[in-house]
Each structure stands twice: as C-alpha cells, then as structure tokens.
Amino acid sequence: xxxxxxxxxxxxxxxxxxxxxxxxxxxxxxxxxxxxxxxxxxxxxxxxxxxxxxxxxxxxxxxxxxxxxxxxxxxxxxxxxxxxxxxxxxxxxxxxxxxxxxxxxxxxxxxxxxxxxxxxxxxxxxxxxxxxxxxxxxxxxxxxxxxxxxxxxxxxxxxxxxxxxxxxxxxxxxxxxxxxxxxxxxxxxxxxxxxxxxxxxxxxxxxxxxxxxxxxxxxxxxxxxxxxxxxxxxxxxxxxxxxxxxxxxxxxxxxxxxxxxxxxxxxxxxxxxxxxxxxxxxxxxx
Amino acid sequence: xxxxxxxxxxxxxxxxxxxxxxxxxxxxxxxxxxxxxxxxxxxxxxxxxxxxxxxxxxxxxxxxxxxxxxxxxxxxxxxxxxxxxxxxxxxxxxxxxxxxxxxxxxxxxxxxxxxxxxxxxxxxxxxxxxxxxxxxxxxxxxxxxxxxxxxxxxxxxxxxxxxxxxxxxxxxxxxxxxxxxxxxxxxxxxxxxxxxxxxxxxxxxxxxxxxxxxxxxxxxxxxxxxxxxxxxxxxxxxxxxxxxxxxxxxxxxxxxxxxxxxxxxxxxxxxxxxxxxxxxxxxxxxxxxxxxxxxxxxxxxxxxxxxxxxxxxxxxxxxxxxxxxxxxxx
Numbered sequence: 086x087x088x089x090x091x092x093x094x095x096x097x098x099x100x101x102x103x104x105x106x107x108x109x110x111x112x113x114x115x116x117x118x119x120x121x122x123x124x125x126x127x128x129x130x131x132x133x134x135x136x137x138x139x140x141x142x143x144x145x146x147x148x149x150x151x152x153x154x155x156x157x158x159x160x161x162x163x164x165x166x167x168x169x170x171x172x173x174x175x176x177x178x179x180x181x182x183x184x185x186x187x188x189x190x191x192x193x194x195x196x197x198x199x200x201x202x203x204x205x206x207x208x209x210x211x212x213x214x215x216x217x218x219x220x221x222x223x224x225x226x227x228x229x230x231x232x233x234x235x236x237x238x239x240x241x242x243x244x245x246x247x248x249x250x251x252x253x254x255x256x257x258x259x260x261x262x263x264x265x266x267x268x269x270x271x272x273x274x275x276x277x278x279x280x281x282x283x284x285x286x287x288x289x290x291x292x293x294x295x296x297x298x299x300x301x302x303x304x305x306x307x308x309x310x311x312x313x314x315x316x317x318x319x320x321x322x323x324x325x326x327x328x329x330x331x332x333x334x335x336x337x338x339x340x341x342x343x344x345x346x347x348x349x350x351x352x353x354x355x356x357x358x359x360x361x362x363x364x365x366x367x368x369x370x371x
Numbered sequence: 372x373x374x375x376x377x378x379x380x381x382x383x384x385x386x387x388x389x390x391x392x393x394x395x396x397x398x399x400x401x402x403x404x405x406x407x408x409x410x411x412x413x414x415x416x417x418x419x420x421x422x423x424x425x426x427x428x429x430x431x432x433x434x435x436x437x438x439x440x441x442x443x444x445x446x447x448x449x450x451x452x453x454x455x456x457x458x459x460x461x462x463x464x465x466x467x468x469x470x471x472x473x474x475x476x477x478x479x480x481x482x483x484x485x486x487x488x489x490x491x492x493x494x495x496x497x498x499x500x501x502x503x504x505x506x507x508x509x510x511x512x513x514x515x516x517x518x519x520x521x522x523x524x525x526x527x528x529x530x531x532x533x534x535x536x537x538x539x540x541x542x543x544x545x546x547x548x549x550x551x552x553x554x555x556x557x558x559x560x561x562x563x564x565x566x567x568x569x570x571x572x573x574x575x576x577x578x579x580x581x582x583x584x585x586x587x588x589x590x591x592x593x594x595x596x597x598x599x600x601x602x603x604x605x606x607x608x609x610x611x612x613x614x615x616x617x618x619x620x621x622x623x624x625x626x627x628x629x630x631x632x633x634x635x636x637x638x639x640x641x642x643x644x645x646x647x648x649x650x651x652x653x654x655x656x657x658x659x660x661x662x663x664x665x666x667x668x669x670x671x672x673x674x675x676x677x678x679x680x681x682x683x684x685x686x687x688x689x690x691x692x693x694x695x696x697x698x699x700x701x
Contacts, residue, residue: 100442211644211645326650326651327650328643328648329643329649330643331641333638336638339659346651347651350651
C-alpha cells in the first residue's frame with residue numbers, strides 16, 4: 086500500500102490542541118457560594134422537559150431534556166424473540182441498549198458501542214426489569230433503545246436514561262408495576278483544606294483531604310462534576326418504595342451516603358410527578 | 372454449573388435463609404474459608420491467588436510496565452500521574468456458561484466495576500478535577516483516586532513516561548461470589564507488587580533520560596496500597612440478605628449489592644445488580660452491614676498478608692528457599 090499522499094500529516098510529536106479560553110474567562114469552582122448555574126441551590130434539580138411520541142415508528146418513545154442533557158428513547162415490543170429455538174422462557178426479556186452519539190460528549194466517542202456503554206446497558210436493564218410485568222409476554226422481547234444526544238454530566242445522563250425509558254415503556258402500553266425515576270447527586274468539597282500542601286504530598290495530607298465533608302449537589306452538571314469527589318445515581322420506584330438501582334463511585338462517608346440516598350428518593354418523587362404529567366398529556370393528544 | 376433452578380430448590384434455600392441456616396450450614400453473615408497466597412507467578416511484578424472453599428478460584432497478576440503518560444487534552448491533567456489498567460476475564464473452563472462468548476458480559480461488568488472502584492474516581496466521560504489555575508492546590512489530594520493508590524508516585528518523567536500497572540484477574544473456577552474474590556486477590560497482589568526503582572538524569576534543556584535499576588532486592592512498594600478497597604457482596608433473598616453466596620444462592624438472588632469499603636470505613640463504591648428492587652431503608656441497612664463486615668475483612672486480610680511476608684523475610688534471612696505452596700495445595 087502506498088503512503089497516504091492526500092493528507093499532510095503534522096510532525097510526529099504533535100499533540101491535540103488545548104481548548105483556548107478568552108483571557109477574562111472565569112471557570113466555575115465550588116469554592117464560591119453559588120452553583121455553576123447561579124439560579125440553582127444545591128438541592129435543586131434542573132427543570133425537566135419530557136415529551137412522548139417523538140419516534141413515529143416505535144411502539145413507544147420519549148424525549149427528555151435536563152437543560153443541556155438530551156436523551157431520546159424508542160421502545161419496540163413486545164415482539165417475538167429472534168431466535169425462538171433458544172429455549173422456552175415463561176417470562177419475557179428486556180433488552181436495553183444505550184448509545185452515546187459521537188458528538189454528545191466533549192471528546193468524540195466511537196461509533197461502535199464501547200465497553201462502558203455495554204455496561205450501562207446492562208445496568209439499565211437491571212434497573213428497569215423490576216418495574217415491567219414480563220410474565221405477561223412469554224417468548225417475547227421488549228427492546229429499549231436510548232440515544233444520548235448531548236451529555237451534560239455523567240450522572241445526569243444515567244438518571245435521565247432511567248426516566249426516559251420508563252416513560253417510553255408506558256407510552257408503548259407495556260404493563261408495568263410502577264414507573265422508574267432516576268436521580269443523581271455529586272459529592273463536591275466546597276472548601277480547600279487548611280493542611281493543603283504542594284505536589285510532594287505525603288500520606289498525611291491525603292488523610293487531611295478525607296476529613297473535608299463534601300457537600301451534596303443534586304443533579305450536577307459537567308462543570309460541577311469536574312470537582313466531584315464521588316457521585317451517586319439512584320433509580321427508584323415511587324409507588325412501591327423500592328430502589329431498583331444504585332451506583333456510587335468515589336470515596337464517601339457512610340453518613341453522606343445515607344443523606345444522599347434520602348435526598349435522591351425525595352427528588353425521584355418529584356420527577357415521578359413530571360413523568361405522570363407527560364404521560365397524561367400524551368393521552369390528551371391522542 | 373446450573374443456570375436454572377427448580378422451584379423446590381429455590382423454596383428450600385429461601386426458607387433456610389429465613390431460619391438463618393444456609394444450605395452448607397453457614398449463617399447469613401458467614402464467609403467461606405479463604406485461602407490466599409501471594410507471589411505465585413514469577414513473571415509478574417506482583418500476584419496473588421484467592422480460593423474460596425466451595426470452588427471460586429481467582430488469580431490476579433500485576434505487571435508494571437513503562438509507557439507514555441495519558442494526558443487529558445482538555446484539561447492537561449494526568450501528565451504527572453501513572454495509570455492503572457484493569458481487566459477481568461473468566462476462563463471458559465471455569466464454568467459451563469462461560470464457554471465461547473458466554474462470559475463476555477460478565478467480564479465487561481467485572482472489568483468496569485474494578486476500573487470504577489480502583490482508578491480515578493471520575494468516569495471517562497468527564498475529565499479529572501481541573502487544575503487550570505496555578506494557585507489552586509486541589510491537585511495534591513485528588514491524586515489518590517477512590518482506589519487509594521498514589522498515582523503521582525508512579526510517574527517517572529512528568530509529561531512523558533510513567534509506570535502503568537496492568538492488573539489482570541483470571542477466574543479459574545466459579546463457585547459463586549466472584550466480585551469479593553477478585554477484589555481480595557487484587558488487594559493482595561498490589562501488596563505483593565514491587566516496582567523497580569528508576570533513576571532520572573537531567574540532560575539539560577528540558578530533556579530527561581531515565582534508567583531502570585535492575586536490583587531485585589531494591590524495589591519500591593505501591594504507595595497507597597493500604598487504602599485500597601475490598602468489596603462485600605450482599606445478596607437479598609426474600610426479606611433477608613446473605614454474604615458470600617454459593618452458585619445456587621446466586622440464582623435465587625433478587626437483588627445484589629456490592630459495597631466497596633476501605634480500611635478507614637469510607638465507601639469507595641456501591642453498585643446494585645440483578646433484577647429486583649430494594650427498599651431504601653433496607654438499602655441503608657445493607658450498606659452499613661457491608662461496611663462493618665468489609666472493615667473486619669480488611670483487618671484479617673492484612674494480618675494474614677503481613678504474616679506471610681514476615682515468614683518469607685525470616686526464611687530469606689536464614690538462607691532457606693522460599694517455597695510457595697503451588698497450584699494444587701489444599
């Protein structure tokens with residue numbers, strides 16, 4: 086194969102360009118009194134726009150916006166399992182696939198589903214299955230396809246995925262025990278410890294860092310997540326009072342976890358009201 | 372290795388757990404016997420093998436390799452840090468359900484879980500905490516990810532070369548409770564890991580060269596290894612939860628909760644699995660239970676690892692050969 090003559094390659098030791106900000110640009114830090122969006126308090130969620138019926142081909146579909154985070158979901162089913170000879174199952178199966186659009190994140194994502202998306206798909210199926218009455222359609226499959234069009238915060242994407250999938254399932258007319266609402270929170274330290282040292286830190290300073298109690302910021306966006314020490318994503322069924330998924334990363338004390346679980350449950354109840362409203366509207370449209 | 376369970380068997384296990392008697396005679400919070408040995412593979416920087424009585428057998432190896440630093444193009448972070456790259460693989464021979472591509476999903480799940488709990492505490496979607504202003508000192512205490520390991524110490528030449536720790540876990544036999552075994556093995560393997568010392572020479576003009584010192588006796592430990600978390604998997608069956616489930620108990624599980632805790636009692640991660648729901652109050656109870664159990668487990672594990680290392684040191688000083696028990700020892 087001849088060398089590529091159409092493109093002029095840069096020198097071998099070149100690196101990707103850094104993003105240039107204007108000189109007077111002040112990036113947000115958690116050490117100020119406000120959140121990134123100054124209208125929000127730490128316990129406030131972003132306003133949710135939720136609408137069904139986006140995809141005409143699908144049995145059910147929904148679109149959710151949490152300010153900048155945008156997701157669409159299409160539900161197909163119940164439809165027969167592709168390879169029916171695999172073995173009889175008296176329960177239907179739920180197949181969930183999430184894909185981040187290549188332009189959805191700061192760094193371009195690949196076109197094929199990568200390992201992280203495969204795991205997220207599994208997490209979503211596990212979180213949605215308790216709510217769906219799968220025993221009503223044996224030998225059948227329900228496919229849920231979620232596309233993230235724009236991602237403003239990893240936690241909020243996953244939480245929104247739960248919410249939009251539940252609404253799409255309900256819109257498709259699939260019988261469910263309850264809707265699954267998703268919510269996320271971040272643990273962000275809002276003060277620099279007084280024992281901060283330079284980069285030759287010994288193990289003492291890392292213990293000093295552990296003693297700052299981070300604040301719980303509900304529904305953190307991308308700028309806020311840069312400073313997070315940990316995060317939690319919770320999926321909850323409000324009517325049955327059951328959590329269907331919890332995912333926590335980063336270090337946190339037990340007390341903070343308990344507090345954030347309570348806050349998330351409260352927030353899920355609020356999101357439940359929004360979901361109901363969206364579904365009632367969709368009936369009125371028909 | 373069953374992938375189906377009969378309703379009668381399921382009922383038997385359920386009722387047994389209600390009465391605090393499990394199928395093998397254990398009580399709900401009881402772990403099976405753990406056999407742990409470090410330094411079992413000669414070609415690695417560190418290794419460990421964990422066996423749970425009942426069949427689970429996991430081999431974890433840590434290889435330290437030199438490679439270029441991974442710099443986040445947006446924030447410029449990562450130029451002064453090493454990396455930890457994890458991978459978990461279930462050998463097809465471990466269980467009938469793992470043949471061919473059967474284990475792919477499980478491999479991915481375990482790998483992602485390990486990466487999430489051990490590496491930097493943010494995900495790959497977002498960048499690590501930004502350090503754009505020179506006056507900010509947040510970088511000092513964020514160099515330890517949730518895994519506790521000090522990545523800054525793994526850097527050789529800032530901006531160019533660093534140590535990359537490849538942590539590979541191989542599941543040789545499936546007897547239930549893979550997550551706990553993998554993390555216990557990883558902790559032991561990291562404890563066992565010795566990284567060669569490097570000598571950096573300043574060639575002037577901003578150029579650096581380094582040399583790896585080949586002394587087998589003079590090596591460095593992985594700093595921050597005491598703060599590495601281990602996992603406790605709690606399986607909710609009926610209204611109760613058990614620890615260290617056998618394969619049949621795993622088939623009866625409604626919901627599984629993996630609690631990653633470090634020795635100071637901080638939670639380094641939480642993940643729920645399986646298709647059931649957990650009440651929020653039960654969730655908090657399970658987290659608390661897992662945390663306490665995890666801390667006890669870490670203490671016992673550390674004591675055993677230290678005892679083994681001390682015994683090896685004594686043998687070396689006396690000129691006796693250090694013989695490992697090997698793969699077939701019971």
